[in-house]
Amino acid sequence: MTTYYSEDHEWVEVNGGVATIGITDFAQKQLGDVVFVELPEVGKELEKGDEAAVVESVKAASEVYAPIDGEVSEVNDALEEDPALVNSDAEGGAWFLKVKIADKSQLDDLMDEDAYKAFVAEQE
């Protein structure tokens, strides 16, 4: 199981042919109190860069873009009931969606944990 990170502050945990996608702790801190998460339909075909989800904080809406191509196989219904989970457990229980990975080579464009840490340090 390997976790990758995007420049849009998403994490992508790869488990066989399935990727679990969420936003990072850095991203949730930037957003502030999350009050609503709009998730895609299961079965939707996402291409890298497509709008995969929308996170609403008290103040504003922010898009979450698909970091890789893939068909949505599962979404985290717990976020509907408890959107604040994104603030309390961004890189764990508050995953957004799972996709069937269409093209493994796209993972090479993402960062590993050390590279992401360095990327975040630059932004802070």
Add this chain to the structure above:
Amino acid sequence: MADLSGAKKTPLFDLHEELGGSLVDFAGYALPVRYPAGIMAEHIQCRESAALFDVSHMGQALLQGPDHETTAKALEALTPSAFTKLAPGRMRYSVFLNETGGIIDDFIVTRPGDPALDGTLMLVVNGACKEKDYAFLEANLPDGISLTRLDDKALLALQGPKAVDALKRHAPKADALTFMSQTPDAINGVAIGISRCGYTGEDGFEISCAADEAEALARLLLAEPEVAPAGLGARDSLRLESGLCLYGHDLDDSIDPAEADLGWAIQKSRRQDKAFPGSERILKGLEDGPARIRVGLRIIGKAPAREGAEIQDTDGNAIGVVTSGGFAPTLQAPIAMGYVPPAFAEPGTKVTIAVRKRALEAEVAPTPFVPQRYVRKP
């Protein structure tokens, strides 16, 4: 990170940084959108106890003429409100009008209580509009009435049900003020002006002081157990819950006061004298109903509708647009304001709001969404 390179600093800039504020450029000033506590916590702090906001970006100015009647008349000519009978020490909300009756800005005017200041009116206008407002006033005030900008003043807002407890320990005169009244006072020998007013729907105060005294005053108030700092994010969610307009969003120069449902700011004497810009349009709107009117909206479900979202009737026909929208921390539900034709303005009317590809179910709702708790005359 927000680009603050072009932003001016308020007198509390260093304090905002020290308190960990997330600074943004708002109305040309670097101001905190929130502190580490977050918008939700800061909002609740204000509803339950007291919150301190830096509103030094707002424009403070004086209008000065030979006597109250003359100065008040000069201001009346640019607004639909009555000021000649405004009592000393009292405040009033109003709007500047353009030739067609559209709103140039909304503002608060105060008649000082001190008889030595007869002929002076104090104005507080929106930060983002102040240059435009001052140019408008300079161009339209008659001879003998002068405008003086008070750019060397700071303005703090201490808002919430316990604001009075915190402030009166230092400024005893605060306790006796009623809503929309003002008095000069002093804290540790520093002259301040205290107004019992605000933009949150709660009891509270706005405190004007010299810029170089503002940080010490803010620290003094933040040291009180009831008080915590709050940023622009909470200020926005608080005013929206209270049904208060934000210029540039719910009000602009195409919207008149009848459309904005601000008829309460047009006193009877002005409806009779009709001597203000756009009076025909505005008075007709008050009488027969305007073409569109500002309403509150409660959204069913959890998804917020934001500014710019289209309001539709239940058949999907466009009827209006959302001008402010967000999540109401007190109600734990999304709320909005927008403009619709009067036929849709009755509370309870079902509408839908187009958000991305969804049609959110919503209902016209009375405002304020959360009851205002002003301290009026005993």
